[in-house]
Amino acid sequence: xxxxxxxxxxxxxxxxxxxxxxxxxxxxxxxxxxxxxxxxxxxxxxxxxxxxxxxxxxxxxxxxxxxxxxxxxxxxxxxxxxxxxxxxxxxxxxxxxxxxxxxxxxxxxxxxxxxxxxxxxxxxxxxxxxxxxxxxxxxxxxxxxxxxxxxxxxxxxxxxxxxxxxxxxxxxxxxxxxxxxxxxxxxxxxxxxxxxxxxxxxxxxxxxxxxxxxxxxxxxxxxxxxxxxxxxxxxxxxxxxxxxxxxxxxxxxxxxxxxxxxxxxxxxxxxxxxxxxxxxxxxxxxxxxxxxxxxxxxxxxxxxxxxxxxxxxxxxxxxxxxxxxxxxxxxxxxxxxxxxxxxxxxxxxxxxxxxxxxxxxxxxxxxxxxxxxxxxxxxxxxxxxxxxxxxxxxxx
Amino acid sequence: xxxxxxxxxxxxxxxxxxxxxxxxxxxxxxxxxxxxxxxxxxxxxxxxxxxxxxxxxxxxxxxxxxxxxxxxxxxxxxxxxxxxxxxxxxxxxxxxxxxxxxxxxxxxxxxxxxxxxxxxxxxxxxxxxxxxxxxxxxxxxxxxxxxxxxxxxxxxxxxxxxxxxxxxxxxxxxxxxxxxxxxxxxxxxxxxxxxxxxxxxx
Numbered sequence: 395x396x397x398x399x400x401x402x403x404x405x406x407x408x409x410x411x412x413x414x415x416x417x418x419x420x421x422x423x424x425x426x427x428x429x430x431x432x433x434x435x436x437x438x439x440x441x442x443x444x445x446x447x448x449x450x451x452x453x454x455x456x457x458x459x460x461x462x463x464x465x466x467x468x469x470x471x472x473x474x475x476x477x478x479x480x481x482x483x484x485x486x487x488x489x490x491x492x493x494x495x496x497x498x499x500x501x502x503x504x505x506x507x508x509x510x511x512x513x514x515x516x517x518x519x520x521x522x523x524x525x526x527x528x529x530x531x532x533x534x535x536x537x538x539x540x541x542x543x544x545x546x547x548x549x550x551x552x553x554x555x556x557x558x559x560x561x562x563x564x565x566x567x568x569x570x571x572x573x574x575x576x577x578x579x580x581x582x583x584x585x586x587x588x589x590x591x592x593x594x595x596x597x598x599x600x601x602x603x604x605x606x607x608x609x610x611x612x613x614x615x616x617x618x619x620x621x622x623x624x625x626x627x628x629x630x631x632x633x634x635x636x637x638x639x640x641x642x643x644x645x646x647x648x649x650x651x652x653x654x655x656x657x658x659x660x661x662x663x664x665x666x667x668x669x670x671x672x673x674x675x676x677x678x679x680x681x682x683x684x685x686x687x688x689x690x691x692x693x694x695x696x697x698x699x700x701x702x703x704x705x706x707x708x709x710x711x712x713x714x715x716x717x718x719x720x721x722x723x724x725x726x727x728x729x730x731x732x733x734x735x736x737x738x739x740x741x742x743x744x745x746x747x748x749x750x751x752x753x754x755x756x757x758x759x760x761x762x763x764x765x766x767x768x769x770x771x772x773x774x775x776x777x778x779x780x781x782x783x784x785x786x787x788x789x790x
Numbered sequence: 791x792x793x794x795x796x797x798x799x800x801x802x803x804x805x806x807x808x809x810x811x812x813x814x815x816x817x818x819x820x821x822x823x824x825x826x827x828x829x830x831x832x833x834x835x836x837x838x839x840x841x842x843x844x845x846x847x848x849x850x851x852x853x854x855x856x857x858x859x860x861x862x863x864x865x866x867x868x869x870x871x872x873x874x875x876x877x878x879x880x881x882x883x884x885x886x887x888x889x890x891x892x893x894x895x896x897x898x899x900x901x902x903x904x905x906x907x908x909x910x911x912x913x914x915x916x917x918x919x920x921x922x923x924x925x926x927x928x929x930x931x932x933x934x935x936x937x938x939x940x941x942x943x944x945x946x947x948x949x950x951x952x953x954x955x956x957x958x959x960x961x962x963x964x965x966x967x968x969x970x971x972x973x974x975x976x977x978x979x980x981x982x983x984x985x986x987x988x989x990x991x992x
Contacts, residue, residue, distance in 0.1 A: 639882075684908035684944045719904060719946030723911070732945045778945075 466497050537577055545574030610645050614638060633678050640671060662729065663688040665699045666722055673703065673718075677710035680717045687724030689785065694763035698731060698783040701759045701767060705733040705779035708752050713737025713776065729783050736776040756781075792881065796829065799885035804892060813837040817845035824850055826896045830875065832859040832866045843873040856895045864909045872975050877901025899964050900971040907944035910974060911937065932970065939966045 548570025617638040624630045644667075659665040663685055670681040689695070702720065709718045713735040721732045753769045756779065760767045765783035793809050800806065807823050810816035813836030820828060820842070828846075830839040839857055846853055857875040859866055867878050876895045879888065880903065891901045902910075914932045932940070935956075942952040949967075953960045 682904065682946070684904045686908050686911045686944070721904070721908070721941075721945040723941070723944075734946045736946075 463497075537581075541574045541577035544570050544577065548572075548574060606645070610642060614642060629678050633675065636674055636680060637671070640674070660691055661688055662691055662695055662699075662722065662724065665691055665696070666702075666720065669699060669703050669706065670720070673706050673710060677707065678716070679710045681706060682717065682719045684719070684721045685724075686722070689724045689729065692786055694765065694783050694786060695729060697759050697763050698729060698765060698781055701756045701765075701781055702731050702733055702779075704752060704756050704759070705781070708779075709733060709735040709737065709777065713739075715776075724785075727785055729785060731781040731783075732778060733781075734776065734778040739771045739773050739775045739777050741771075741773050796888070799888055800892070803889055811835070813841040813845070816842045820846045820853060821849060824853060826854065827892050828853055828855050829892070830855050830857050830870075832857055832870050839870050839875070840873050843870070843875065847874045854895045854898065856891060856901060864912070867906055867909055868913065868974065871906075871971065874975070876971070878906050879903055880905070900967045902940075902943050902967055902970075904944045904946050907940045910970060911940050911944060914973075914977075932973065936966050936970050939963055940970060943967075 548567045617634050621631050621634050624634070659668050666683055666685060670683050673679070673681055691699075706718055706720065715735055715737040717735070719732075719734045721734070723730045753767075756769075757767045760781060760783065763783060765781065767782075768780045769777065770780065771777035793811075797806055797809075807825050808819045810819050811834075813834050816828075816830075816834065828842075830842055832839040834842065839855075843855060847855075855870075855875040855877075857867075857870040857878045858881055859870075859878070860881045871878060876898075877891060877900055879891050879901060883891070883903075894901050910932075938956060939952055942955060943949075947955065949960045949963045952963045956963075
């Protein structure tokens with residue numbers, strides 16, 4: 395979770411990772427030494443996939459060592475001199491370990507590789523709030539100061555011994571120290587927890603997607619089996635193949651889960667897709683759809699879709715070809731829809747009665763909502779039905 | 791398997807001088823044999839069709855690329871056109887149409903499937919409103935005539951039929967289409983560049 399040490403121990407010994415982590419945490423609570431051991435392990439065990447560990451790399455980093463020594467040692471000496479002349483007591487005591495720690499950290503930073511740097515960036519840096527700017531920085535400083543003061547009071551209370559409220563003192567001191575650590579480290583802890591939650595959600599999403607993928611695979615396998623069985627019925631084969639192709643395409647490239655489109659479409663694009671699927675399935679032809687723009691369906695547009703369906707089915711039945719193109723364009727104030735086929739066409743002047751009826755039916759559907767329908771055709775050159783429906787003006 | 795099918799469809803009408811199943815090999819073969827037309831799969835392993843275009847186009851600009859894809863996704867299509875392909879067809883295209891497309895591209899014209907025309911109309915939407923700040927009207931907008939041509943192509947018309955409908959010659963239609971292709975390749979319209987930056991291609 396943090397530095398991958400538990401993962402390494404787990405894979406080396408074969409114990410489940412969670413148990414290893416619990417063990418580490420318990421030991422760390424029992425004795426703070428474990429935190430130190432963890433840090434040492436992180437330094438010394440090579441990251442999965444790396445050959446050297448950080449320690450060996452740091453030691454062989456001559457430039458880094460030279461840099462550290464050249465910069466820090468004079469600084470250290472200067473600080474020591476200044477504090478000893480001014481007789482400031484504590485600094486000498488904590489001075490050189492601090493410098494040593496800084497030097498080591500610099501060496502580690504220079505020699506950590508990408509993943510380890512990512513760990514430092516994501517988990518350690520937020521701990522010190524070094525990645526906050528501006529407002530965040532002010533809050534951070536305020537938080538650290540308040541926390542430090544509270545912590546200092548707590549420690550002082552714990553350390554100083556002798557008055558009447560002796561019993562309360564340790565408790566109060568301890569409480570203050572705990573409060574201090576919460577104030578200082580709280581946000582970091584929260585962000586770790588948040589990351590965990592996000593990770594879990596991502597995993598749930600991935601599982602859901604894997605399930606859908608399995609469903610689609612089943613569907614494809616079934617279709618392939620059916621196709622083999624219908625090998626002597628080419629029309630059926632084409633129908634099956636096309637339906638499966640549409641479903642797979644919709645899932646792969648539009649993220650639509652299989653079987654999700656019910657009979658109730660809310661957008662024009664969905665409605666057109668539904669029309670396409672139904673006509674293809676019922677009449678065994680291919681409907682090529684090109685759409686520009688999209689909008690919500692209202693009564694008028696549903697009538698448009700019905701008219702388009704009639705026109706498409708008509709083309710499927712009478713044109714004599716197995717492909718119909720449907721083009722829909724959503725403009726600001728109208729929706730235009732064209733259904734075109736390259737079939738035998740007809741002569742508008744000499745039209746048989748049932749065909750005339752359909753043209754009239756389409757026109758009637760459109761006219762009820764203020765739209766228009768024009769049927770253009772010529773013998774031998776296919777036919778085109780041009781539908782146009784005004785969009786109801788939105789109240790701004 | 792797909793390549794065998796394509797070769798069968800092309801038959802003897804076209805001389806197949808080479809095939810490759812991976813981007814690096816393709817670039818090598820193309821620079822060696824310099825064919826007239828390359829049928830390029832958008833999702834070629836090893837970097838996609840994009841990698842091949844990038845590898846060949848600067849050195850051999852005379853080689854024309856016809857992009858193929860199963861996906862029909864607008865990003866793939868626009869991507870590959872902006873990288874230098876002269877045309878785009880889907881893998882479900884019929885044999886004779888494939889041949890026609892190859893000839894068209896070899897002659898230097900653009901091949902626009904109805905789908906591609908739809909995508910372009912979408913990407914260059916709102917062409918009638920005044921150009922937003924930073925948009926070069928020449929490159930980033932379609933002229934009304936180009937829109938009409940594209941619209942007819944999207945409706946499934948061939949170039950000849952488009953010409954007949956608008957009262958212009960097929961050659962004029964082709965020049966309009968080429969101009970649209972140029973705009974597609976050079977425009978900095980944010981819809982187009984967004985796709986490219988999403989894939990860190992810009």
